[in-house]
Structures are given as structure tokens and as C-alpha cells.
Amino acid sequence: MALKIYNVLGREKVEFQPQHEGHVNMYVCGPTVQDYAHIGHAKTYIAFDVIVRYLRYSGLSVLYVQNITDVGHLLDSGEDRILKKAAQLQAKPMQIVEFYARSYFEDMDSLGIKRPDISPRASGHIPEQIKMIETLMERGHAYLADGSVYFDVASAPNYGKLSNRRITELEAGSREVVRDEKRNPEDFALWKKAEPEHILRWDSPWGEGFPGWHIECSAMAKKYLGETFDLHGGGVDNIFPHNECEIAQSECANDAEFARYWMLVGSLTVDGVKMSKSLGNFITIKDALKKYRPEVIRTFSLSAHYSNPVDFSDDALQAAAVGWERLYGAVRLARQMLPAAPATDAGSDFLPRLEQARTDFRAVMDDDFNTPKAIAQLQELTREVNTLLNSGSPVGKAALEAIIATYNELGGDVLGIIPAAEAGGGANAEREAGLIKLIVEARQAARKAKNWAESDRLRDALAALDVIVEDRADGTVWRVN
RNA sequence: GGCGACGUGGCCAAGUGGUAAGGCAAGGCUCUGCAAAAGCCUGAUGCGCCGGUUCAAAUCCGGCCGUCGCCUCCA
Missing domain, CATH: 1.20.120.640 (Anticodon-binding domain of a subclass of class I aminoacyl-tRNA synthetases)
Known part of the structure; x- marks a missing residue:
């Protein structure tokens, strides 16, 4: 039976046929490393982890790329998020970013999520992003305004094809602050001029600045997967504007189709409301792991179809x-x-x-x-x-x-929900197992003598140490809870 | 307002035309010294509501109601 995938691009379930037989090139939007990862991230990346595992299990070779966003983007206030955090902690921006990037990998590892083959960082791909912006300008899809470069949405014929947005629908009533230098309110930044107080800044043909939010994914996907690749994944909450902008930029710059299949994961909610950084209602993966085994968090995440939302409680x-x-x-x-x-x-x-x-x-x-x-x-x-x-x-x-x-x-x-056989744990674990066995045997002797008080005392004492004993017809088994 | 997703037993959740998977919870039972674990049995005559198409609809079409997401940084 052939693999079928619900392609968000086109909104229908179709047979999956990779561009190159037997190989899948896949890109998933990764996290912005400015804070601890929360269980919403866990749901998304567990979903793609299982997808990659299953593709490989099916005999396909997969090249899985997932970016790390570490250049920082704009807040409503115009202040860079990472800069804001850096100021709070009196640390260098890259130090903050490094700290949370490591924390992210730690969390993913804890959840049994296999690492992507490549985890490219936006900050390490500034030249590629600049090059793509230059191409877009040469082709008449972008323009320079006051030291910043904007993408001209009106020049992208397919803009809106993923999210079904029409430019005309987006106009009036928007809460977005219309910047004077933009030709149209829906145009988005490819490169932003850095104000003097910005620490994160790079040289560019347009002066010092930093890349816009969307261009990193386009540039890095192209670098590692080519102009056209098979699968693009991410959370539904990024379908607009982020994913839509990625498509517009890439297809205008490359004159080639971007991703052939789009898979978007439903959001995780808490009490019916989406968990997000801005709402501050998030539960970190580290906290969740204090209460639940990683396999349980995975089972929970996989208990609803990936495209559906899931409510945490x-x-x-x-x-x-x-x-x-x-x-x-x-x-x-x-x-x-x-x-x-x-x-x-x-x-x-x-x-x-x-x-x-x-x-x-x-x-x-x-x-x-x-x-x-x-x-x-x-x-x-x-x-x-x-x-x-x-x-x-x-x-x-x-x-x-x-x-x-x-x-x-x-x-x-x-699925990654059944752990491999209990690890040996070395000499101490062996000694511990030996001691438990000794007590279990003592209890067996008591049971044989129908000394229930003694056998129950031993069972309770072990239980207090999280060692559960169960009497079966063929003997007593025990396990550490 | 626009775009999108969803509404299935107490809770979670599969099912996209052929007569309602599975899990959790609950009750009863078997096994057991007692437990634990496991197993067995019980539960929606109905799938938000109203119409329509069809021999047949949770599944398709139309309308309505409700919930959520996106349209602003977000996985």
C-alpha cells in the first residue's frame, strides 16, 4: 500500500511520490531559541520525529533539516526579542541563544526525538540570505527603502496559495503599523536596517542590519535541500504569514516550485487556549518531564492525529x-x-x-x-x-x-513509546537487583509458611521504595516503578 | 470581517457512503491468602442542530449553532 499524505497545499490527501525515488528531502521550521522549549514544541517535533522514523522504516532515505532561529526578530515595540532578553540577563546575545539552543537539544533528546540530520542556524547563513535577497531585487521582487529591503508581494503571482489569503482581503482594518517605506502594507521585510542600539548586526550591501523573519528558511532550505524539495513541515500557526512568505520568496528567487508537500501540525492548547510564548501560559518540557515519562508524553502527543489540536491537562x-x-x-x-x-x-x-x-x-x-x-x-x-x-x-x-x-x-x-530493555546501569544496579531478589525470596519463604504478616510487610516495604512485586502462578516478578 | 480546522458514549479519540475502532473512567465477575497485574462482561438505536441527495450518510450537499487556530512574535 502506498503512503498517502494530506497535502495542505491543495488541501487533499494524495499519494506521496518523492522527487527522487527512494529519497525524501524534508524541512521543518524549528524553534526560535529565546526561551525554554514548551510542550507545544514537544507535540510538533514528536509528530515529525515519528513521520521521519516511519519514512525510514518504510525504506526511504530521509534528509531531515530543521533550522534554529537565532538572529532575533522584531517585537511590536521594535525591540529585538533576543536583545531584550540579553539586556535582562546582562549577557551577550549569542550567549543567550547558545544557552537555549543547548537546552532545546537537551529537551528533544530527553523526549527520544531523533536529531535532524542538519540543524542550521540562521546566524550562520547570513551570506546565503543576502544572496537570495539580491536575487529577488535583481528579479524585481524586492526593493530597497531607507536601508531596509522589502519583498514586493504584488509581484508574486502565487502569494496566498498555501493559506488561501488574497492580498486584497488583507488590506483595510489591519492592526499592523503601516510603515511609510513599504509600498504596500502586506510587503514584508527581507532585510532590516539595524538601529544603533542593535547588537545583532551584519554587514550587507545595504548597510548594517539583520535578516527578516522569513528569509532564513528559504535560504537554508535551498542550500541543503535544493530549490525544490519534497516535504515542508511546521506548526499550523505559522501558515500565515511565515510559510506563505517562504513560498513567495523562494519561488520568486528560484523560479522553481518550493516544497511539493506541506504538512502542518495542530497546536497544543491548555484549557482550550493555545500555549504560546506571548500568552505566557506555557509548560516547559523540563517541567513536564518531572511528572511524566517521555514515553507518556509521546503517547499523549500521538493519541490524536498530528493535524488536530490537542488539549493538555x-x-x-x-x-x-x-x-x-x-x-x-x-x-x-x-x-x-x-x-x-x-x-x-x-x-x-x-x-x-x-x-x-x-x-x-x-x-x-x-x-x-x-x-x-x-x-x-x-x-x-x-x-x-x-x-x-x-x-x-x-x-x-x-x-x-x-x-x-x-x-x-x-x-x-x-513510535518511540516502548523503551529498549532496561539499561544495565553498571555494578550498582546489579547489586541493587541482587538485593531486591534476596528480599523477594525471603518473602516467598514467608508466603510458603503462610506467614502473611511478614510477606505483606516485605511487599509494603519494597513498595515504599518504588519496587512493585506481583505474584503470578509461575512465580513472583518485580519491577522498579 | 476574511482564511482554516473541528463538534462522535462521563472524558480522550479513530472512522470520509454500507450500517459506530481503541484508550481512560465507572459497575459486575474470574484469578489471588490478601493485593497487584491480567482477562471477561456491561455502556452511544446514534455521531452539534435542521433540511437535502442516495437503496444506504457520522461520512456527500446546503443552511444554522458552537469551539478553536491564523490574519501581530509564535511549533
Whole structure:
């Protein structure tokens, strides 16, 4: 079955055919590193992480580029955001930017998001941006006004094709401050003249200044992916003006189609309102990770289709956590049973069911990355796996290994919600495991002697240390919570 | 006002023409020394409302109501 993607450009679900067979060139709008990343960022980048993982799982080679915006853009007040922060903290702008860029990567790593192949920074691509602006001027799509360069929207025939905006609709009643030097209010800056107080500034043919908000993506996408590439992603909230401007600039400068498929992710809301820097209602990824495992945050983010908004709440995360624990519990049990399992083909009847799970999984993921349905299928599989593992009859090594492999592959490699087997953790962990085993055995002895008071005391004491013991027909298993 | 998305059981959420997945919560049960875990059973005669098309509509069309996003920095 062929992969289908809902292309925002054209607003329909279409078969995905990369420009070069077997290869996907992909660009996703990255963060502005001026503050800690919040769980809205987590939702967006988890979505694209799974998309990239699945494309690769499908056998495609993917070149994934995601920018880091570190040049700063204009506030309503005209003050540069990063400068403002730098002034507050009495630090150099690049120091601020470096700090939050590192923090961003740290957060993404914590969430199990695989790093993009290239994370280009706007500040490192000033020459490329200047060059593109020059091209736009040569072609009559941009003009110089008072040391700044603006894109002439009226010269871009396709302006509005992604967001369905018509220039005429944008005019009157806009809250935007109409700058005198602009020919039309909808024109946007490609290059801004730096006022004397600006620290972030670069030389350019038009004097010292800094690049406009949109040009970095156009310039960096071109540099690493070419004039025309396959997939462009980002949050829906950037569809206008940012994405629209990217298209206009790139297509006017390159005289070639920009991105062929556009995938936009729905926003994350809190109490029904979008989480954003400007509203100050954001929960940082670092804070969220104090309360929830990364796999739970991923499960929560993937429980609705990527294009839909998702509302954050502790109740919702809690529900996701319980649902996730059921999935993980089945794999964990299979892993625990493996060492003592007989080397027979007991349970091999289950192998076709696992093959079916793979087939079903691919079918729903091929349908525009339907992760909620994929998770639902894993839940159904889990019910059957639990029935098998708790049936009382022996399950052979081969069957257990196949079960574990299926979860590792679909839940682990693709969705990133099933962690790899518990890490060894070195000598201390081994000693700890040995000690726990000793206590569990002591409790077993007490149970055998029907000394319930003692066995319950040991169980409670372990529970107080977050070690959960469960008595099964075939013995007692324990896990660290 | 314009552009866009959405409205499915108590909550979350799949489903884009053929008779409502899955999870959470709730109740009952099995298993268990008790637990825990797991499993089984129960739950929308109806998918915001009103019309229309069709043999057939949650799914298509029209209208209305409501929620959210964007139009200003934002993932």
C-alpha cells in the first residue's frame, strides 16, 4: 500500500511520490531559541520525529533539516526579542541563544526525538540570505527603502496559495503599523536596517542590519535541500504569514516550485487556549518531564492525529500514562519471562498474529500517519499478548522473542513509546537487583509458611521504595516503578 | 470581517457512503491468602442542530449553532 499524505497545499490527501525515488528531502521550521522549549514544541517535533522514523522504516532515505532561529526578530515595540532578553540577563546575545539552543537539544533528546540530520542556524547563513535577497531585487521582487529591503508581494503571482489569503482581503482594518517605506502594507521585510542600539548586526550591501523573519528558511532550505524539495513541515500557526512568505520568496528567487508537500501540525492548547510564548501560559518540557515519562508524553502527543489540536491537562496525561503502562507492561512481562522460557515452539501459533500486527500497523501509518489508530492496534494486540502470557501454559523462547521484537519495532523504532530493555546501569544496579531478589525470596519463604504478616510487610516495604512485586502462578516478578 | 480546522458514549479519540475502532473512567465477575497485574462482561438505536441527495450518510450537499487556530512574535 502506498503512503498517502494530506497535502495542505491543495488541501487533499494524495499519494506521496518523492522527487527522487527512494529519497525524501524534508524541512521543518524549528524553534526560535529565546526561551525554554514548551510542550507545544514537544507535540510538533514528536509528530515529525515519528513521520521521519516511519519514512525510514518504510525504506526511504530521509534528509531531515530543521533550522534554529537565532538572529532575533522584531517585537511590536521594535525591540529585538533576543536583545531584550540579553539586556535582562546582562549577557551577550549569542550567549543567550547558545544557552537555549543547548537546552532545546537537551529537551528533544530527553523526549527520544531523533536529531535532524542538519540543524542550521540562521546566524550562520547570513551570506546565503543576502544572496537570495539580491536575487529577488535583481528579479524585481524586492526593493530597497531607507536601508531596509522589502519583498514586493504584488509581484508574486502565487502569494496566498498555501493559506488561501488574497492580498486584497488583507488590506483595510489591519492592526499592523503601516510603515511609510513599504509600498504596500502586506510587503514584508527581507532585510532590516539595524538601529544603533542593535547588537545583532551584519554587514550587507545595504548597510548594517539583520535578516527578516522569513528569509532564513528559504535560504537554508535551498542550500541543503535544493530549490525544490519534497516535504515542508511546521506548526499550523505559522501558515500565515511565515510559510506563505517562504513560498513567495523562494519561488520568486528560484523560479522553481518550493516544497511539493506541506504538512502542518495542530497546536497544543491548555484549557482550550493555545500555549504560546506571548500568552505566557506555557509548560516547559523540563517541567513536564518531572511528572511524566517521555514515553507518556509521546503517547499523549500521538493519541490524536498530528493535524488536530490537542488539549493538555494533567487528567489527560494521567489517562495516557495508564494506557501506556498497559502496553509497556506486556513487553516488560515478555522480557521478564524470556530467560526462564523453554526452548520449544510453544506459543508459535501466535506468530501469524504478530505478522498481522505489522501489516495492520503499516496500513494505518501509510494513511497519513494515523498514529491514534496505530496505538489502538497495539492496544488490541496487547490484550491478546496478555491473554497468552497469563494463560498458564508455557510460552517458548521463540514466541517471546517474536513478541518482544514486534513491540521493539512498531512501538520502539517507529513510535518511540516502548523503551529498549532496561539499561544495565553498571555494578550498582546489579547489586541493587541482587538485593531486591534476596528480599523477594525471603518473602516467598514467608508466603510458603503462610506467614502473611511478614510477606505483606516485605511487599509494603519494597513498595515504599518504588519496587512493585506481583505474584503470578509461575512465580513472583518485580519491577522498579 | 476574511482564511482554516473541528463538534462522535462521563472524558480522550479513530472512522470520509454500507450500517459506530481503541484508550481512560465507572459497575459486575474470574484469578489471588490478601493485593497487584491480567482477562471477561456491561455502556452511544446514534455521531452539534435542521433540511437535502442516495437503496444506504457520522461520512456527500446546503443552511444554522458552537469551539478553536491564523490574519501581530509564535511549533
